[in-house]
Amino acid sequence: MTAAISVRNLSKTYATGFSALKDVNLDVRRGEIFALLGPNGAGKTTLISTICGIVRPTAGTVEVCGHDISKNYRAARSSIGLVPQELTTDAFETPWNTVAFSRGLFGKPANPAHIEDLLKRLSLWDKKDTQIRRLSGGMKRRVMIAKALSHEPTVVFLDEPSAGVDVALRTSMWEQIRELRATGVTIILTTHYLEEAEEIADRIGVIRKGELILTEDKTDLMKKLGKKELVIDLYEAMNSTPPSLAPYAPALHADGRQIVFTYDDRNGGIPQLLAALNASNIRYKDLSTRQSSLEDIFIHLVGQP
Amino acid sequence: MNHRAIGAIFNFEINRARRTIGQSIISPVLSTILYFIVFGAAIGGRIDAIEGVSYGAFIVPGLIMQTVLAQSISLASFAIYFPRFSGTIYELLSAPVSFAEVVTGYVGAAAVKALTIGLIILATSFFFVPIEILHPFWMLAFLFLTCITFCLLGFIIGIWADGFEQLQMIPLLVITPLSFLGGSFYSIKMLPEFWQNVSLLNPVVYLVSAFRWSFYGTADVAVGISLAVILAFLCISLAVIAWIFKTGYRLRN
Known part of the structure; x- marks a missing residue:
């Protein structure tokens, strides 16, 4: 089956010389929710506008459901529904x-x-x-x-769908997006709310300065780039961690009253860390875990929120 | 061809005129009727007939043409400028429509509105001044051609304009003087020879002259030349629009 969206070597340079898109390649699968993330001015809206026919590409090709957006624009555009970022409506119409x-x-x-x-x-x-x-x-x-x-349409673009809407409406909008996907519609959304992407997207694309720097399944992305931390609250403060814990790279926090371990499945996870603590006779009164959010990953990737 | 898109644009524009009937239709009709009353019925009786036609009747074709011309430009320019201004143009640009279909929808609707205004003014004029129409077919043909041609010009202005001031600039600073000096209120034969020649540079002279000929059989310029000038203007407007669509000027980045 052809991809819902297939972008090949897409570039866009405006008359001012500004390169909004640089050799972008992207496939969006049919029926998925694809979230495109990136800081302001990264090229998200330009990419969407180019696929929808609003902006003319400088180079490259785009196919929507197998139809080239230039050679077969009628079929390509008929498949697309676009919700732009701005609230641009016919104010006097119903x-x-x-x-x-x-x-x-x-x-x-x-x-x-x-x-x-x-x-x-x-x-x-x-x-x-x-x-x-x-x-x-x-x-x-x-x-x-x-x-x-x-x-x-079979492909829907939502450019910042939750911008300016309250929490209740945002939640109901997520529900509507899921319902839409359930009918087989492919959804591509851009968002500033990373919890939105985390909540509803199947795959994530990150764009920075016109370059698509990553496309990844959301779960894989969070597994690959996300961190899990085990936080141990100690009974007694420590000046340094014992050498026996060195293989687990502990970090002392809260004036020595907390040890934080970064772990994943490869280093044995929580049972092994707790066993190492007990073996070192370290007494603790509480423990908690935390996992990095998509926002943490995003900041790590693009260097800014 | 996406005929449904043309129909959607056309109906949308006609509905807008219905919604704003006072501004779209009644206002230009009323303004022109006031001219009939003042220059035709009130003052016209004291002014000599021109080329055998009473002054009140003489000015009717010119006034109709002047209003239709101004309305054609205004209606078409606003129709395409407003979606650009409000941002709703995104929908036109992302829809499976060709530019020719977009123009047909917008210009068609504006032309129908301008034509309606012209015909209402014509019908109303019968109440105030004695009118005869010697060539009804040509009268309608010239009216229709004028509507289409100047709606195309209005469409170009609506694409070109980058603000409401620019939108008004050409109609107010160019079209209005040209239409007042285009022989609506006088025959250019009444001018000194030098000004007669200068007047021939004014395209509105040809519109008014041809239109008046269709009423009374008298013209300032040979009808064939007027027709050729109107058609040439139509072709130039179409060529400019074709260029706009090819380059995406002010529409697509």
Whole structure:
């Protein structure tokens, strides 16, 4: 089966000379949720805009569901639904009209039942005839999602979908994204909320200064680059750790009242560390573990949050 | 061809006109009717007939043409500028539509609105001044051509403009003077020879002259030349739009 998105050697240099994308290669599998992470100005929106046809690439090719975005732009774009970062809506239109417009624009015959279903699923049905300018920010965001889904796309781009929405709405949006994926739709999202990527993405891509520096399965990424730490609270403070613990590279914290071990499955994990502590006659009153988040990994990769 | 997209754009624009009917239709019609009342019914009776046509009736074709021209530019330029301004242009650029389809939708809707305004003004003028239309087919043809041509020009302005000030600049600083000096209120034959020749550089002269000919059979410029000039202007507008689409000027980075 062809990839949902296939990007090959994609570069974009603007007229100002700024290189927003540098030789990007990327495959997004059908039916997955792919999160594209990167600091501001890294090239996330340029990459999405290029795939969607808004920005012209300087070099390289892009295929959407096997259709080249230049040679077969109609088929390629028909497969795509885009929710841009900015809340750009027709302020004086109603949700019903603007969603119906989007469906027509993408060449689909009128289907009031589909639009009704969309608006109901996105909790917009009771606002269907209200001018969009009178809706809240969260509702406007949902109108934009409804527009993007109006033509039943198989690939959906969500550029910062949770920007400016409250926690409750964000959680409900994650649920909607999962529901969408369950219907076979491929989802590519960019986000600043790393817990969002951690929560819903199957795979992660990290872009920095126009270069895609990593694409990895989320679980593998967290296993590979994530750290697990065992924190031991001691009864008595120590000035230094005994030589018998040296193979486990302990670190003293909290004025010697805490020992922190970084561990993984290769060095035997928690049982072996505790056995080493007992063998050294070190008494402890409590222990806890912590695991680095995607945010820690991201900061490690790009050097900034 | 994505005919549904053309229909969607067209209907969207027509609905917008319905929603803002006072501003889109009634306002330009009312302004022009005031000219009929003042220059036709009130003052017109004291002004001599021009080329055998009463002054009130003489100015009707020019006034219609002047309004249609201004409205064509204004409606089409705003139609494409507003999505650029509000950011909703992203949807047009990412949709499976060709630029030709985008132009057909926007220019078609603007032209229909401008044509409607012209026909309403024409129908209303019968109440104020005695009108006859010798060549109804050509009258409609010139009106239609003017709507299409100047909607295309408006579309170009809407793409070019980088702010509301620029959007208004050409209509106010170029089109308005040209249309007032285009022979709407007088025959250019009434001018000294030098100014007659200068007037021939004004494209609006050809529009007004041809349109007035379709009413009364008299023209400042031969009808064939006027038709050729209008068609040439149409071709130039189409060529500029083709270039915009090819290069993505002000649309795609």
